[in-house]
Amino acid sequence: MKNKERMVIESIRRNPYISQNELAKELRLSRSAVAGYISTLMKKGVIVGRAYVLPEEGSITCIGGANVDRKASLKNNFQKNTSNPVTTTQALGGVARNIAESLGRLSVPVSLLTVVGDDQEGTWLLDKTTPYVDTSHVLRLPGKNTGSYTAVLDDSGDMIVAFADMDICEDVKVNWIRDKWNVIRTSKHVLLDTNFSTEVIEEVIRSCKEDQVALCIAPVSAPKIKQLPDNLNGVKYFVCNYGEAVELAGHEGDCYEQLANGILNKGVENIVITDGKNGIFYKQKHGATNHLKTVEVHVTDATGAGDAFVAGLLYALNEDEALEEACKVGMNCSSLTLSTYETVSSELNVTNIEKQRLNPVGELETL
DSSP: OOHHHHHHHHHHHHOTTOOHHHHHHHHTOOHHHHHHHHHHHHHHTSOOOOOOOOOOTTOEEEESOOEEEEEEEESSOOOTTSOOOEEEEEEEEOHHHHHHHHHHHTTOOEEEEOEEESSHHHHHHHHHHTTTSBOTTOEEETTOOOEEEEEEEOTTSOEEEEEEEOGGGGGOOHHHHHHTHHHHTTOSEEEEOSOSOHHHHHHHHHHHHHHTOEEEEOOSOSGGGGGSOSOOTTOSEEEEEHHHHHHHHTOTTOOHHHHHHHHHTTTOSEEEEEOGGGOEEEEETTSOEEEEOOOOOOOSOOTTHHHHHHHHHHHHHHTTOOHHHHHHHHHHHHHHHHTSSOSSOTTOSHHHHHHHTTSOOOBOOOO
């Protein structure tokens, strides 16, 4: 066996998913030379196949938090320094998990990369998520508590305050993302929330940029904006609410245009800012800018509406829709969620979303 053939075999043994271009770069050979060596080795029976992972068409990978949501809904007006009568519920939660389930309900092939404890809550969460999502890559940590999120809602369904125990996310390290990268990079889109450390987020951004995978970031909250690195070059879509945009851009009181410019200057290609009843503002670094009004809907419970918006947006982008149309689909998904007590609406499916498209979404003056 020739020395170059041995080098090819050793490289493939280290990484069965390596491409011919990567082999050529690693071994300092031409791609055609690598192809010739591989062909010869296959004829000799030394290589009997290859472990290339082929992407499922239109697949999306969601990376981030998964937790148990607990809601306390006030029966009357909130009063400080006293006991308030509430109705309590428990549901599945986590930004990345909610978006993944929503995409699964929309018939998108979706995988979830998250971390849960090896406890009853973690088992329950995975059992309920698996019918819609590939959870085979979830990290389970013995001796750790599955993340939890507790929200207090007023009698109109709007959140007064929320508490998140997501300490388990601190145990996710960069090496785990690297180990899973051959799965992640086969996706058409990757969704990343900000539950993991800055180092992990940086690794996902860098790797997506390097492998030209379309990355969408959806922050978990204004405080967790601080998890983001300063350089966001490699982020194709950034979707946040007004408060998160202010935190990231650092310009409280500025108009949507100024906030968007501040975020685009960090390297983002497309920014979408949601602002409740004030509508949706989006701006592209190389494209359009617009302000869309929201669909009129009775709010039963606002929890999960933002996640549903992101899921609808990604669903439409995955279908190669333009960003404006994707925003409209996102708003329709959000309206379904707002009208139910469910964090992920059981009414969320392709048929209902296509029906919702018949409701026109208008435009507003830029604020």
